[in-house]
Amino acid sequence: MNRIVSSLSALILTANCYALSTADRKSPDWDFNNPELGKEWSRLGNTSREDYSLTERGGFLRIKSGGDTLQSSVLSSLVGRPQEHRDFQSSTRFEVSDGATAGMTVYLAASSRYDLCVSDGRIHLRHRVGENSGDKELEAVPTGFIEVKVKGTPEEYKFYYSVDGVKFKEAGCFSASELGGIKPNAYIGLFSEGKGYADFDFFKYREVIPEGSPKLISGNGNPLLDFQFTADPTAVEHEGRLYVYATNDHQQFEEVGRDGKNTYERIKSLVMMSTDDMVNWTYHGNIDVGNVAPWIMASWAPSIVKRKEEDGKTHFYLYFSNSGFGTGVLTATSPVGPWTSPLDKSLVDANTSGLGKCKVPFDPGAVIDPDGTGWLTIGAGNSCIMRLGADMISIDSELKELKAPHHFEANELNYINGTYVYTYNTDWKDRGDWNVGEEVPSICSMSYMTSKTPLDPDSWKYHHHYLKNPGDYGFDYSNNHTHLHKYQGKWYLFYHTMSLHNSFNTDGGFRNVCVDEIDVDEDNLDIPMGDQTLKGPSQIKMLNPFALQQAETTAATKDVRFVSGDTSGNMVATTVGDEALIMVRGVLFSKRPRQYFAKASGKGVIEVRQGGATGNLIATVEVNSSQNKFHKVKLTGVVGNSPCDLCFILKGNDITFDAWQFK
Template identity: 55%
Template sequence: MKHIKSLLSLALALALCACSAGKPADSGASTDQPAEFSPDTAFTLGGNITETTPGDITMTSLTSISSKTTAEGNPLLSNIFCADPTAVEYEGRLYIYGTNDHQQYEAVGAEGSNTYEHIKSIVMISTDDMVNFTYHGTINVGEICPWAFASWAPSITSRVEDDGLTHFYLYFSNSGWGTGVITATSPTGPWSDPLGNSLIDGNTPGLDGCQSPFDPGVCIDENGTGWLSFGGGTDGARIVKLGSDMLSLDSEIKKIPSPFHFEASELNYINGTYVYTYNNDWSGHYENWDKEGVFAPPQCSMSYLTTKTPLDPDSWVYQDYYFRNPGEQGLEYSNNHTHLQKYQGKYYLFYHALFPQKSLGTTGGFRSLCVNEAQVDEENVKISPVTGTREGVSQIKPLDPFSPVQAENIAACAGTAYSATEEPGDMTVSNGTNDGTGAWLAVRGADFADGATRFAARVKGTGRIDVYIDGIDGNITTSLEFSGDDWQTVYSSEFAALTGQHDVYFVISDGFEFDSWQFA
């Protein structure tokens, strides 16, 4: 056995010597060569890929009409009026919905007033970092539900049903007359009308004096049971258990004893407790206040009650107010409507405010969505007072510029217009200034890591995109010029490497649609 081991050792040594003899001497330098750039593998935006061609398109000036800068988180949308927020999380993204004040604005113009009668659609946006928001367009409730007078103040929830799909249930105010519901199996639609009429309206038995059964607030508890709150006016708050289909009522309608009740119902379910939030009225609340141990709420602020047994009116306990009127926080006085949402381990309070409208050339009462962090004691189910600010919230994750990014994913913009594609919730961006100036859009917190040296965009039409880093006042990092009747991906020539985390600005000419972009 020892003799055999010796022979094997000798054979192995001879083999190693033979292999070494065939290797070149080590020069001390690597022979690896960088991979040759290939746009077909570097970019995944789709369509034909071509390199930019220098042309004669120029942009001599930029529009400055915007309601925010990239340093400000609020409002969420720079140039679209939207109010009465609600939200639902799906596959890691947060989808936010609201009353489409912009539809009223487009109907009556900058000199008109927001009296809501033209609003028959709901705005959809989403985010995964809380500072860059993707505009998904609108839900045309007037077309989906031709019986509806209006669509205001939505409230949304979702649940995985027996078919294995996540179903979304979006309840909306059918003016002050009632509450309707639409459904979908995607957070951006397509949406359908399952009932063909209101779920609740002025003809519903058991309202017991509720004059305006609108402003719905929905939640699903730990047992999978749905609950719907609603109601406006003095002594108008109501709650009902929903049927297993989320489209019917499965209990008597019961009162919620909410002091100085006005509107803006919402429901949350936190640690086995039902949390009802609402907007109290504009009257003075300090006279005849009878709640011991808690101060009367300020005028038109947001208050909340809690219970373990929502159909027992006597079980509801008034806790406190948690959000003053935006006007008391330097954000201009308005009506008040909030949505409390937990996302990625933090609580956020979504609300609306009027302060952006002046910078967009109107004082007609057109509202904009905002968000600030909220502190919630889940163990004791207590909401600390929330302060509204123009700064908004911090970015919770960097944006990845090496993956395709939709052009309508924006932190701030000016002069942009949007067009819907055939895909529900998908939009393109274009220059909507109509005066020859350049429009711009920007994203916050793009992480270029060790370096990006090329840029590409999916476009259709004839135009130019100038890319700036950390501000439009500096030098252009790269540009694209292009022309074509079909969708194409156009990429830039090589530029000095971008590294680290930056805000990215895109200045766009008129004459084309902008679908998406990517760095490599």
């Protein structure tokens, strides 16, 4: 049995975990924004309700020290959550007041515990098991917040710490058997000893599960790509295909690793993908913005428009955030590049005159109206709109304020039924001052406004929110960013969640683009409340196996890696180890195929199976060529005439797969 097939049981577990995680809405208690702890928390030892507070410092759990020490027979300032899994990871971020010793503990009893804590400005790794105890001083840490985490397996507990929340150092590990092994009554606790108190910013706990795509077994359509973190979507239609562009969160992930955090500063590229059926997505690779525009600080949150110009070519204008400092623009005459930077600086930045209250001119949203005029919105906290010049890379008006209540970021523009539609992300602040209409938008949700005269600030009408935060749909709470797009007669809402975290065993805040259908009442300019699902939209057309298909077109993958091909936007597939799998869905054989062609190089085997990784074997291609060429084989299995899934299993660590076709 091959490795891909033998791992399917683990993937089934993964799919079931995803189903469970979204069936029940997650408690937001991990960030301590509620006035009381959730039912999953326990007060341990002699801890009373008076020993901690969720209101003395908003958004924090304050644990007040009770004078305990490592040798105390019982603790009076400890709250915790049960260790529910054999393999898990837990983390917290906290600040210690003078005189307190505080941190995270793996706790069975006062005389059976492992701690990572801060005391007198130094990080300590401590243990107490019966009469045996120890306190290892590691190093001095700066005043302020420190983040710690513990990873547990049946064999050991391993502790880490970070002073910047990005780079983690290993503090040390302890044997699980010495603590008594994995037991139902083990807790992951937060504590404070000595004098004073400690403020805990959040607590995260998750099971560590076998890495694999959440889409492979479940049949779900979200996220669009299961092998790469992406965020902040935008889209444009061209020649019947819908092209989607996104922030490349994966660049940050590869730089900082699974234990690092998505603080965005390492991201200097954007991701390209496309579809014509809303289920199978062709990965066109990354735009290396840092190379194309070496003057940037970072590249996030793209917004794309296109128009046909006097040279007869369609020109694409891709606006993006140059970190939080400004907004840049790239151009191309193909939706997949090559891309160039027409300017040697941002189109607009913090030094641009006329910004007014818009002090953070990033997160662009662009649209071209039926008159051919381009418009651009930018801003965080406060936003503004401007008319673009005829060249689309200059400003041709004053910058006018958009009076968007509780504005945060994520600007985008649409033009619907003769009206400009502006969408944005509301902030995380309390809504006690809300005075615009009866409906109060939920925290960090998406809202919209409309106008027929965009440069008149008073003409913009606020409507309501149309998408809640991912946390309100059962995913992790995160920032929010959407793009509305009408494609093939249907409206779709693109957004991001963090549902790929488990697939990469990280909790660093790396996001992934998703899509769902949404009903838009164009006549009345009403955008009803949308949904966020793992299932995603239905397939709008069948995949034609008799047309040339790219190997980088996927509905789900496992252990596959894509590298640049010989032309812009073309990628080739290869294996991460010695096997990989690519699945496409909704394949319809309108006639009986007799031959299969695979464009490939290197040395290895490509198996083609119908229905899944263990399905009917219909073709086997032996590849042994230094040239990227087509290999032809006769079919060895019978193919039905009903829509089906196809799996391409790549075997060998020196094989590349470029394209395929049945004849």
